[in-house]
Amino acid sequence: MSFFASRRSAWAMLLMATVFSLPAQVRPNSTPMEIIHGKPYVMVLVNGRGPFRFVIDTGTGGQALVTPELADRLELPVVGQARLTDPSGQGGQRAQVVQVDSLQVAGVEFAGIRAIRHGLAGEDESCMGVLGFTLFRDYLLTLDYPNRRMALNAGALEADGERSVLPFRMPEGVPIVSLHIGSLRVDGQIDSGGDGLSLPAKLASRLKFAVDPVDFALGQSFSTRFHLKSAKLASDVRLGGYTFTRPFVEINPAFPLANFGSCPLQNFAVTFDQRNLLVRLDAAQKELHLGTTPKAIRLRNEPARKPPPPDLVPVG
Secondary structure: OOOOOOOOOOOEEEEEOOOEEEEEOOEEEEOOEEOOOEEEEEEEEEOOOEEEEEEEOOOOOEEEEOOOOHHOOOOOOOOOOEEEEEEOOOOOEEEEEEEEEEEEEEEEEEEEEEEEOOOHHHHHOOOEEEEHHHOOOOOOEEEEEOOEEEEEEOOOOOOOOOOOEEOOOEEEOOOEEEEEOOOEEEEEEEOOOOEEEEEEHHHHHHOEEEEEEEEEEEEEEEEEEEEEEEEEEEOEEEEEOOOEEEEEEEEOOOOOOOEHHHHHHHHHHHEEEEEOOEEEEEEOOOOOOOOOOOOOHHHHHHOOOOOOOOOOOOOO
């Protein structure tokens, strides 16, 4: 039986804007990291006010996003415009860019941020903004899911033959690593703002399944809407020295890359070194399990959510 859920796409926030930050003195800093629907949230001071809850989204290729509500509350001045796109190549939106003098998180201050002004949907409606991946380019960013801590440190990672430290590339400001699915090697984004382990539909014809794909949910990005399927692989998925044994995966028709989202990331403390393009994965076990991606739960008396923008392009 198929079922329907509203789910933000793993690639919903590739923000094509030129932004700059000036880090304060680098020193070890950490802060509690709240996990909501599997995604990491931290408390952030904006221009010295707050704190406000922000989601950390390594699938966002810009530095920051603030909701219209927060931008109006803090009277953030509009300083330009940016185009929001996703890798589907379908559609796109324009959004205002606002000036943020200061963002403070984990005891570190980032100055002179040009943030995207845009609303958030789905489970992210509970927060006031997004911290994107490139905001942390001058730090070692650690998302420690088991201990629920986010840390910003000085230093550098060292390669270890891809046992736990992997190289990545970051076109459009999003980290991409190599995943091994059986004998296939595919590119996948490490996306803390995504959901499960998502594979492009064009890859599905080359895979064998223990449980065939079935309709699962509705995906939505800034530019597109599409139906997701869920299936259980007949082969393992390997990332560095870690193996997910015959995992359940999402299959989407919109995007060209695999996506390693919040559900598989729950097993790891993940540290990113953007200067050296390395990422370290630390987990208690080498063999891991990945079940079906939990669908978003709506409370009986929850206020109705806003419908998706009418200019989204349906795909698939």
